[in-house]
Amino acid sequence: MLTDDFIRYIASVRRYSPRTQAIYRDVLTQFAGYCAADGTDVALLDAMTPTAIRNYEVWLLDGRKENPRTVAQHLSVLSSFSRYLMKEGKLSSNPARAVSRPKQEKRLPVFYRDASMQEYFDRTAFSVSEENMDQIVGSDKVSLEWWRRRQGRLVVSLLYGTGIRRSELISLDIRSVDFSRRVLHVRGKGDKMREIPLIPALCHEICLYLQATETMLGSGRPDDAPLLVTEKGTRLYPMAVQRIVGTELGTVSSISGRKSPHVLRHTLATGLLDKGADLNSIKELLGHSSLAATQVYTHNSIAKLKKVYNNAHPRAKRGGNNGD
Numbered sequence: 203m204l205t206d207d208f209i210r211y212i213a214s215v216r217r218y219s220p221r222t223q224a225i226y227r228d229v230l231t232q233f234a235g236y237c238a239a240d241g242t243d244v245a246l247l248d249a250m251t252p253t254a255i256r257n258y259e260v261w262l263l264d265g266r267k268e269n270p271r272t273v274a275q276h277l278s279v280l281s282s283f284s285r286y287l288m289k290e291g292k293l294s295s296n297p298a299r300a301v302s303r304p305k306q307e308k309r310l311p312v313f314y315r316d317a318s319m320q321e322y323f324d325r326t327a328f329s330v331s332e333e334n335m336d337q338i339v340g341s342d343k344v345s346l347e348w349w350r351r352r353q354g355r356l357v358v359s360l361l362y363g364t365g366i367r368r369s370e371l372i373s374l375d376i377r378s379v380d381f382s383r384r385v386l387h388v389r390g391k392g393d394k395m396r397e398i399p400l401i402p403a404l405c406h407e408i409c410l411y412l413q414a415t416e417t418m419l420g421s422g423r424p425d426d427a428p429l430l431v432t433e434k435g436t437r438l439y440p441m442a443v444q445r446i447v448g449t450e451l452g453t454v455s456s457i458s459g460r461k462s463p464h465v466l467r468h469t470l471a472t473g474l475l476d477k478g479a480d481l482n483s484i485k486e487l488l489g490h491s492s493l494a495a496t497q498v499y500t501h502n503s504i505a506k507l508k509k510v511y512n513n514a515h516p517r518a519k520r521g522g523n524n525g526d
Contacts, residue, residue, distance in 0.1 A: 204243045204292070205246070208226075208230070212226060217392050221369070226279050230279065236261060237254055250280075250283075252298075252301055254297075255277070255300075256300075258276070259304070270305060270306045271306050274303045312460060313468045314451075314457055314466070316473065318457050321455075322451065322457075323359075326351070329354075330356070330411075338352075340418065341419075346418065348414075349415070353411065354449065354450045356411045357371070357430065357443060358447060358451070358466065359404055362466045362469060363401065364386055364400070364404075364470075365467045365487055366489075367391075367464070370388050370390055371430065371443060371463070374430065376426070379429065381408075384405055385398065385399055386398045388489065392491070394489065396486065396487075396489050408429075443463055444462065447461055471484055471496070481493060
């Protein structure tokens with residue numbers, strides 16, 4: 203099947219993540235089902251027309267009541283599939299390009315306030331201190347509880363301190379941390395590698411976590427072992443990270459909204475921009491493929507600038523009048 207070949211292509215050549223592969227497969231399955239083209243490659247190719255794709259878009263919006271963002275994602279997948287078919291000589295043009303995307307409401311990145319993050323780190327400082335390392339002596343209940351606290355704090359510290367994605371966090375190995383140079387080697391989207399600087403305090407926190415984990419598991423671990431693990435020593439998984447972040451940030455009274463790894467990423471990017479970091483540097487740090495993806499953070503900074511301007515500028519305070 204062409205869809206199977208396409209999924210193998212984005213997995214092996216484009217190096218898309220398993221989650222992205224699943225999204226692409228699901229979209230193509232839904233489109234084929236809508237066009238009654240789920241039987242043969244010929245039927246699917248016949249359905250790859252601007253009219254069919256436009257009708258599919260209307261059905262998603264009006265029939266399925268999907269939001270514009272989801273519909274745009276479906277059209278993007280169909281466009282990517284069309285480009286693949288063109289490369290394979292199955293199509294002469296991209297039919298998805300003739301279909302207009304639905305208008306989407308621009309959403310500004312949500313982020314946590316500096317005071318909220320400082321409250322969290324102040325509250326959890328003792329959990330990761332060197333003084334309480336002797337609380338972890340094995341895999342008993344008390345040791346396990348202190349190890350969980352240490353791990354929870356490290357998950358938030360890494361996400362907030364480096365701006366890495368959840369998938370990148372999970373894929374880290376022990377050797378990903380270069381303690382001598384104080385950098386983190388991260389494998390991002392498209393299998394691209396990048397280096398992220400680590401502050402000394404975070405390096406120390408990682409080192410203590412590794413010592414605590416070895417004590418709990420009862421054995422040393424090789425450099426290619428996962429950095430973050432479950433209580434059984436297996437690599438941490440996405441939902442576990444989500445739960446950890448929710449639990450950790452749930453202790454901060456000033457954080458009432460969504461608690462997620464991605465918001466911590468937004469928080470770092472927004473903070474860096476507010477403090478004068480240039481967009482290109484932030485782009486490299488976050489592993490964005492284009493500057494356009496990074497520019498969304500300027501909206502929050504412009505909003506902050508407007509507030510400062512209105513509060514401080516003499517003419518703004520007078521409503522724009524020249525006189526008193």
